[in-house]
Amino acid sequence: MAENTADAGRPAAGAAHEVTHTITVAAPAKAVYDLVADVTAWPQVFGPTVHAERLGLADGQERIRLWAFANGEVRNWTSLRQLDPAGLGVSFRQERSSSPVAAMGGAWRLTEQADGTTLVELDHYWRAVDEDDEQAVRWIERACDRNSTAELAALRAAAELGDTAGELSFSFEDTEEMPGADAAAVYAFLHRSDLWPQRLPHVSRLDLTEDEDGVQTMEMDTLAADGSVHTTKSVRLCFPDRIVYKQTGLPPVMTAHTGQWLFTPVEGGVRVTSRHSVVLDPAALAAAFGPDTDYAQARTTVRDALGINSRTTLRHARAHATPGENQ
Structure with missing residues (x-):
């Protein structure tokens, strides 16, 4: 299950596409990290996530299964995640993807700014089952963009509630x-x-x-x-x-x-x-x-x-x- 967080966000061999979404959150990086790390709470935080299960957790490495909306359809997949609380990052790689996705991975990278805000960068790299199928490639691009944008906005809203949450x-x-x-x-x-x-x-x-x-x-x-x-x-x-x-x-x-x-x-x-x-x-x-x-x-x-x-x-x-x- 181990993954090197130093390589977080770097595309795996064979990845055909890379994309990064960013947002600035008016909250401490540790508070933002805690929301990203606790996958069991994602259905309450992230709109696209329907259900999340932690299948195993040991030494910061975990296997999870997610059910989430992708372009209006409920899909599910299993991922491996490496949690790095000291480095304020979480890398992930889908172990079992849902067609038309052949492979997907990436990382959450959090950087505390001088003014106390947190820069959140969400990286994805992925490959379609058939890279020549333009419709499938566009479908994955839309799903990745919609979900990432929605998740980052929800993450900011939740983190900025502070103690009120x-x-x-x-x-x-x-x-x-x-x-x-x-x-x-x-x-x-x-x-x-x-x-x-x-x-x-x-x-x-x-x-x-x-x-x-x-x-x-x-x-x-x-x-x-x-x-x-x-x-x-x-x-x-x-x-x-x-x-x-x-x-x-x-x-x-x-x-x-x-x-x-x-x-x-x-x-x-x-x-x-x-x-x-x-x-x-x-x-x-x-x-x-x-x-x-x-x-x-x-x-x-x-x-x-x-x-x-x-x-x-x-x-x-x-x-x-x-x-x-x-x-």
């Missing part, structure tokens, strides 16, 4: 024990979200597409307690033991909302957990509630709203999958 980000979960429930039926209830308008009282409309097996996109109208309707859009990754999602169309007070439905077999039934990670939008909160917004109260309000819907879904899933139980 901790007040705006939070996670929580709700768990339902389902003794006697059929685990496959519970999973099917949550997987077949297209049936939720007939099954859940708070869902009035849901459009679901699954162009690729296990990757769903959904647009949902949810009824609030006051009778208002809120529309959200999400992409979901359906694994055998969990369903992971990221909202791509968000309520106005959030900049990020990701979650998981987790299924744990227990004796005689199944335990299902609904997990949420949320980042609130300080500008939207200020516009809605004034400049002296109580962030703790805002977190509680959002947690309550999301939790009510999750717990309702869990109860109906239990009733659906448990013989003899009525809703």
